[in-house]
Amino acid sequence: ASHKETLGFQTEVKQLLNLMIHSLYSNKEIFLRELISNAADAADKLRFEALTDDALYEGDSTLRIRLSYDKEKRTITITDNGIGMGRQEVVDNIGTIAKSGTRAFLEALSGDQAKDAHLIGQFGVGFYSAFIVADKVVLETRRAGVGSEHGVCWESRGEGDYTIETIEKAPRGTEVTLHLREGEEEFLDGWRLRHIVTKYSDHIDLPIEMKQESGGDKEGEQEEWEQINKATALWTLPKSEIKEEEYQAFYKHVAHDFEDPLAWTHNHVEGKLEYTSLLFIPSRAPFDLWDRDRMHGIKLYVQRVFIMDDAEQLMPRYLRFVRGVVDSNDLPLNISREILQNNRIIDSIRAGSVKKVLGLLEDMAKRDSQKYQSFWKEFGQVMKEGPGEDPNNREQIARLLRFASTYHDSAEQTVSLADYLSRMKEGQEKIYYITADSFLAAKSSPHLEVFRKKGVEVLLLSDRVDEWLAASLPEFEGKPLQSVTKGELDLGNLEDEEDKQQQKEVEENFKGLVDRVQKSLGDKVKEVRVTHRLTDSPACLVVEQHDMSGYLERLLKEAGQ
Ligand code: ADP
Numbered sequence: 001a002s003h004k005e006t007l008g009f010q011t012e013v014k015q016l017l018n019l020m021i022h023s024l025y026s027n028k029e030i031f032l033r034e035l036i037s038n039a040a041d042a043a044d045k046l047r048f049e050a051l052t053d054d055a056l057y058e059g060d061s062t063l064r065i066r067l068s069y070d071k072e073k074r075t076i077t078i079t080d081n082g083i084g085m086g087r088q089e090v091v092d093n094i095g096t097i098a099k100s101g102t103r104a105f106l107e108a109l110s111g112d113q114a115k116d117a118h119l120i121g122q123f124g125v126g127f128y129s130a131f132i133v134a135d136k137v138v139l140e141t142r143r144a145g146v147g148s149e150h151g152v153c154w155e156s157r158g159e160g161d162y163t164i165e166t167i168e169k170a171p172r173g174t175e176v177t178l179h180l181r182e183g184e185e186e187f188l189d190g191w192r193l194r195h196i197v198t199k200y201s202d203h204i205d206l207p208i209e210m211k212q213e214s215g216g217d218k219e220g221e222q223e224e225w226e227q228i229n230k231a232t233a234l235w236t237l238p239k240s241e242i243k244e245e246e247y248q249a250f251y252k253h254v255a256h257d258f259e260d261p262l263a264w265t266h267n268h269v270e271g272k273l274e275y276t277s278l279l280f281i282p283s284r285a286p287f288d289l290w291d292r293d294r295m296h297g298i299k300l301y302v303q304r305v306f307i308m309d310d311a312e313q314l315m316p317r318y319l320r321f322v323r324g325v326v327d328s329n330d331l332p333l334n335i336s337r338e339i340l341q342n343n344r345i346i347d348s349i350r351a352g353s354v355k356k357v358l359g360l361l362e363d364m365a366k367r368d369s370q371k372y373q374s375f376w377k378e379f380g381q382v383m384k385e386g387p388g389e390d391p392n393n394r395e396q397i398a399r400l401l402r403f404a405s406t407y408h409d410s411a412e413q414t415v416s417l418a419d420y421l422s423r424m425k426e427g428q429e430k431i432y433y434i435t436a437d438s439f440l441a442a443k444s445s446p447h448l449e450v451f452r453k454k455g456v457e458v459l460l461l462s463d464r465v466d467e468w469l470a471a472s473l474p475e476f477e478g479k480p481l482q483s484v485t486k487g488e489l490d491l492g493n494l495e496d497e498e499d500k501q502q503q504k505e506v507e508e509n510f511k512g513l514v515d516r517v518q519k520s521l522g523d524k525v526k527e528v529r530v531t532h533r534l535t536d537s538p539a540c541l542v543v544e545q546h547d548m549s550g551y552l553e554r555l556l557k558e559a560g561q
């Protein structure tokens with residue numbers, strides 16, 4: 001009744017396996033980080049489910065991960081006593097890639113090994129990384145709380161199909177055995193394995209154990225299991241006790257990233273609310289940054305018990321690139337996603353965390369503008385969603401924004417609103433900007449002629465999100481933002497009396513022409529008028545002050561509005 005089946009991987013899985021084996025080759029030791037992180041997740045899940053059903057512990061609530069190797073059989077085995085899986089769960093979790101972004105991921109691949117490795121890490125195809133070093137992987141598992149006859153054995157050579165079979169398995173949890181490929185003997189070495197574990201998994205809040213190295217040549221007698229990692233949750237330690245490398249390694253663990261983070265902020269908050277946050281800013285944007293629904297940044301813990309991933313209530317969307325951990329002392333342990341919504345404690349933790357991230361960025365901008373510039377390159381477009389999404393922090397976000405402008409005439413976004421204010425002409429009351437589909441279109445717009453002539457700087461906005469930004473940022477430090485393509489051109493006090501007199505005369509002289517043009521264009525335009533905004537071009541189209549700009553109009557049309 002073991003009911004052994006052979007099933008095929010999804011096509012995407014096959015593709016992915018192939019790719020991974022080749023592109024991750026120079027980072028192959030990460031298979032261990034991924035498998036240990038799965039084992040730790042399984043322990044977290046058991047702890048969480050056991051909060052409401054103590055029987056799941058089956059009398060043994062000491063959770064741990066064990067790592068062993070066998071030189072003769074050429075195997076490495078990772079064993080956990082976490083939640084385990086039922087047969088259907090194995091099929092769903094291991095045989096398919098349930099994540100919706102698989103295809104998008106495959107499309108994002110560049111063929112450049114270093115870049116693709118980075119993507120794979122972020123995509124979190126963790127389990128399959130076993131096939132980088134193994135040509136056969138066997139997974140045996142039993143879900144906590146069910147009888148030993150409900151064990152499951154999954155086996156695959158990573159070549160298109162796998163078998164699945166019901167087995168007898170007494171200990172709950174999961175055991176993954178890797179049969180190493182020819183040439184991967186370096187991993188059959190206790191010290192090498194210990195080194196990798198401490199490198200990536202030192203601060204997993206769970207003991208990882210290995211057999212003591214006996215020293216003699218006869219192995220397998222009465223060696224003791226010993227703990228090889230620190231097993232203290234890093235964020236619980238005082239800041240002064242944490243080394244820079246430890247923060248970096250912890251980041252790689254929570255974010256599944258290969259690169260060091262750009263910056264982080266670690267806070268133990270006391271007082272009315274007690275919580276700890278450890279928040280990281282990655283060096284590079286993930287491939288799915290544009291998927292506004294993919295929130296996977298923050299892990300929520302309550303009193304060091306893992307509660308959930310992707311706690312989207314903890315970070316607004318415009319900070320969706322932030323990674324890290326929040327650990328609350330005030331939330332109830334049995335909190336659910338539903339309770340998290342509109343929860344006052346969560347709301348204040350979120351407000352506090354947002355402040356910390358914005359403060360961190362502001363600090364970076366002040367101290368190290370080059371570093372800030374590299375942040376802006378990766379995440380600037382997302383930050384521009386901020387003023388619209390988070391009006392409470394509008395001022396602070398506005399200080400973090402960077403733009404291209406006619407001052408440098410370069411596509412690189414380096415001009416802050418403060419820079420702009422400091423260069424305003426005497427009598428200038430507005431911050432002028434132009435939006436267009438591309439930087440070049442913005443830069444060469446005829447609308448800019450008069451501004452260039454008068455030496456007035458104009459911000460050149462050409463990101464998709466800019467129209468939305470401009471609509472949600474009416475002013476900065478008391479100076480209104482004004483589109484140069486909208487309404488009557490009003491240069492405020494920048495026009496002197498003489499100019500105005502001259503303009504009146506010109507208008508009188510051209511009245512006849514304007515009437516004729518108006519007649520021949522008829523309904524195609526709202527109004528024809530003499531303009532003073534051009535110096536070289538004969539004519540241009542403008543929209544009324546309160547009308548939608550041409551670009552936004554097109555955007556809405558595209559969206560079927
Ligand atoms: P991720 O961890 O990002 O979900 P993985 O490929 O690492 O992706 O794992 C896929 C899924 O397989 C996990 O989400 C989990 O449901 C299941 N899984 C993997 N390893 C274990 C394990 N040791 N115990 C229980 N479930 C596991």
Ligand code: MG
Pocket residue numbers: 034037038124126127
């Ligand atoms: Mg994983």
